[in-house]
Amino acid sequence: MGPDALRIQQESDVSMYPAIFDYLKPEGIDEAIELLRRYGDDAKLLAGGQSLVPMMKLRVARPKYLIDIHRIADLNYIREEAGWIRLGAMTRHVQIEESSLVRERIPMLGEAAGEIGDTQVRNRGTIGGGLVEADPTGDYGAVVLALNAQMKCLSPRGERVVPAAEFFTFAYTTVLESDEILTEIVFPPPDKSSAGVYLKLEKVAGDFAIASAAVQLSLDSNGACKDIGIGVTGAGTVPQKALAVELLLVGKKITPALIEQAGCLIQEGAEPIEDLRGSAAYKKKALNAILRRAIREALQRADTRKPS
Numbered sequence: 469m470g471p472d473a474l475r476i477q478q479e480s481d482v483s484m485y486p487a488i489f490d491y492l493k494p495e496g497i498d499e500a501i502e503l504l505r506r507y508g509d510d511a512k513l514l515a516g517g518q519s520l521v522p523m524m525k526l527r528v529a530r531p532k533y534l535i536d537i538h539r540i541a542d543l544n545y546i547r548e549e550a551g552w553i554r555l556g557a558m559t560r561h562v563q564i565e566e567s568s569l570v571r572e573r574i575p576m577l578g579e580a581a582g583e584i585g586d587t588q589v590r591n592r593g594t595i596g597g598g599l600v601e602a603d604p605t606g607d608y609g610a611v612v613l614a615l616n617a618q619m620k621c622l623s624p625r626g627e628r629v630v631p632a633a634e635f636f637t638f639a640y641t642t643v644l645e646s647d648e649i650l651t652e653i654v655f656p657p658p659d660k661s662s663a664g665v666y667l668k669l670e671k672v673a674g675d676f677a678i679a680s681a682a683v684q685l686s687l688d689s690n691g692a693c694k695d696i697g698i699g700v701t702g703a704g705t706v707p708q709k710a711l712a713v714e715l716l717l718v719g720k721k722i723t724p725a726l727i728e729q730a731g732c733l734i735q736e737g738a739e740p741i742e743d744l745r746g747s748a749a750y751k752k753k754a755l756n757a758i759l760r761r762a763i764r765e766a767l768q769r770a771d772t773r774k775p776s
Contacts, residue, residue, distance in 0.1 A: 486524035493536045497622065497651065500537050504647040505624050507533045513649065514538060515558060515597030538594065543651060546570060551657030557596025557650045564595060574615060574655055576664035576682055580607045583668060596650045602706070604639050604741060605676040609707025611666055612653065613699030614682035620652035636706035639741070659695060662686035663769035667762045669754050671745060677701050678745045679755040681762035685717075687774040692721050702755050703738040710734055713759070727763050731756040
């Protein structure tokens with residue numbers, strides 16, 4: 469083997485491993501924030517590691533400092549306070565999927581958690597990690613938008629609350645500052661008569677979505693749409709709240725013709741990313757179809773719960 473071939477082999481072998489980094493394991497949230505403040509853009513938070521670790525192995529991500537927060541118990545919980553459903557950012561997908569509280573109050577969130585990856589990913593991955601990763605086709609983005617969730621963020625400057633509609637700024641980018649941690653996701657009290665559904669189109673089970681839709685709606689005693697929240701992925705570089713479709717449907721009886729109009733409206737406004745999962749034209753049609761189906765299923769569920 470010549471020297472050039474040997475060098476290529478060595479470079480190939482090296483690329484299978486992360487670049488050198490310092491591993492830091494804070495005992496609590498305050499210590500984690502202090503480490504972020506100290507190291508800034510050179511640091512990355514390790515939550516479940518299901519996205520970051522593969523990126524580090526490929527050397528797409530090269531943090532000099534890896535701050536492991538997944539063992540901070542104060543960030544792992546699911547509870548209800550004054551009707552609000554609160555999830556710590558380090559709550560694992562499997563905990564959400566199996567939670568009786570989530571199943572009773574916001575089952576759409578549990579449905580989305582059950583769609584993520586495989587068993588290993590759901591056992592290790594966290595809701596906070598998934599949201600902060602901000603993959604344009606991730607499962608939680610559409611759900612937090614449909615449910616009008618709030619993101620609690622903590623930094624050396626204190627705490628701030630960011631509406632889900634303002635959290636995602638671009639592909640793989642959020643409003644979080646370099647020294648800021650997402651600590652909690654808070655869901656407003658859902659109307660007792662409301663029902664929701666999360667659906668996604670994927671190439672294989674557990675894959676990222678080609679297109680997805682989350683719909684939460686309630687009906688009045690006359691069968692008209694009293695309230696509705698819709699979030700979609702596959703329409704652009706970030707998960708999007710479908711405000712135009714919400715305005716189209718709220719206050720009206722949702723007929724098949726109106727559902728068709730909703731699908732056309734989301735398709736016309738979509739600017740999907742063309743990639744290995746499909747062309748932009750295909751993804752627009754997929755988004756149209758998955759949204760119409762989600763509205764129909766949410767409507768069927770809500771119809772059984774509407775006031776008499």
